[in-house]
């Protein structure tokens with residue numbers, strides 16, 4: 012039993028020892044386990060950090076790539092822009108040099124900054140050799156800007172200016188326009204000049220004026236030489252042997268009449284060429300029309316012509332040379348009568364039309380075709396055997412000198428309406 | 442007696458020429474204006490010479506020259522004009538075979554006209 016007890020005790024001790032060992036082992040294990048867990052946590056944290064920074068890196072990488080793409084784009088863009096700029100400059104130069112007119116750009120001191128090819132060619136110079144010279148030395152051959160220089164006026168006014176003149180230095184009629192070039196601050200920094208050679212046009216105009224003058228002189232010679240022929244012929248007949256006293260008397264009468272006719276033609280021609288400002292005062296047109304009609308009524312009635320008037324009330328005064336306006340109206344009435352060979356009625360009307368006073372003279376006579384209508388204001392144009400063709404030329408001159416208008420409407424076989432428009436004076440209602 | 446046709450749109454000028462030529466032994470027919478002259482020419486009446494005014498309204502001297510050509514009338518013509526302009530001198534004178542010698546300018550010295558007429562008639 013003892014022995015058994017002994018063995019049991021020993022076994023118990025071993026068990027306890029083992030238990031202790033186990034506990035100690037467990038403790039170690041637990042400690043290990045804690046360390047491991049701590050390590051794991053650390054790892055997890057590191058891992059998280061790593062993952063986070065990985066994400067950041069990815070984002071950064073993406074941004075970088077986008078930047079790179081953008082840069083690439085910008086680089087090509089810049090390249091294209093550069094090319095476009097160059098192309099635009101080239102295009103501008105070609106356009107500038109293709110302009111036929113002489114174009115130049117100047118600084119404020121009249122000096123050339125740039126000229127186009129046509130400009131350089133005009134002076135037989137290279138474009139670059141013109142730069143820095145002044146326009147007056149080159150274009151006008153003078154030491155300062157000439158009085159007609161529009162550049163100076165553009166400098167003064169900062170506005171585009173225009174001149175037309177003959178430039179003896181170039182032997183050319185030129186039309187020059189200058190325009191200011193302003194910077195963003197509104198200061199004038201340069202001017203652009205366009206010079207156009209208008210010599211052919213001017214020569215043509217001169218020739219036209221000369222041939223018009225030539226025609227006028229030829230017409231006038233014809234008109235005056237006809238009465239002179241009658242005067243001279245009548246005198247020659249009177250001087251023949253055997254001319255009777257009665258013949259001579261009659262010839263003298265003819266001579267007297269034809270001299271008056273020549274005088275009248277010349278006087279009308281003078282009036283036509285130089286309608287005077289005359290003696291202007293405010294008149295009541297209805298009173299004038301009344302007095303004219305009274306004067307001619309009887310004479311017209313002998314040709315079976317009646318005059319009917321429709322005069323508006325309360326018309327304003329017109330400031331005119333009364334004698335001249337009378338002459339216009341009498342001329343129109345005479346033309347109307349001469350067109351109404353079979354008699355009839357002439358309508359005279361006065362009215363107001365805007366700022367103008369309107370007078371219509373309407374006949375029911377022969378009327379005119381378009382060709383005649385286009386020539387009626389030509390001096391000496393007449394379709395009448397006894398006409399001078401100066402009537403309407405004089406009328407036109409007078410009405411124009413009063414800043415008015417004279418116009419016609421006509422239909423072959425129907426009649427003609429002549430209309431005078433005269434600006435209303437500032438003297439108010441009559 | 443030579444027959445002369447005087448054409449002018451001014452009756453007084455036609456009258457003067459008629460009187461003067463009649464006094465100098467010509468038979469004169471006058472027409473006032475170009476239209477009457479055409480009528481006369483178309484009637485076929487015979488004339489030996491024509492004194493023709495260039496400038497007339499409607500039918501003028503050129504038209505009449507043209508007409509005589511069309512009718513193949515070889516009638517000598519003396520032109521009277523108050524003024525010569527480019528149109529008349531170039532077209533009517535040269536083209537129709539006229540020279541300065543065929544033209545008289547108004548006012549005309551009547552003896553000069555008479556001399557021209559006589560010479561023309563003698564040349565035919």
Ligand SMILES: Nc1ncnc2c1ncn2[C@@H]1O[C@H](COP(=O)(O)OP(=O)(O)OP(=O)(O)O)[C@@H](O)[C@H]1O
Nearest residue numbers: 346347350387393394395398399400401402403427
């Ligand atoms: N009322 C009208 N009806 C038809 N034709 C007209 C009328 N007025 C003018 N004409 C035409 O215009 C032409 C020029 O007229 P204008 O008054 O200038 O000269 P004229 O009457 O021929 O000569 P003048 O006035 O010297 O007697 C006339 O010859 C005529 O052909």
Ligand SMILES: [Mg+2]
Nearest residue numbers: 342346402403
């Ligand atoms: Mg008239």
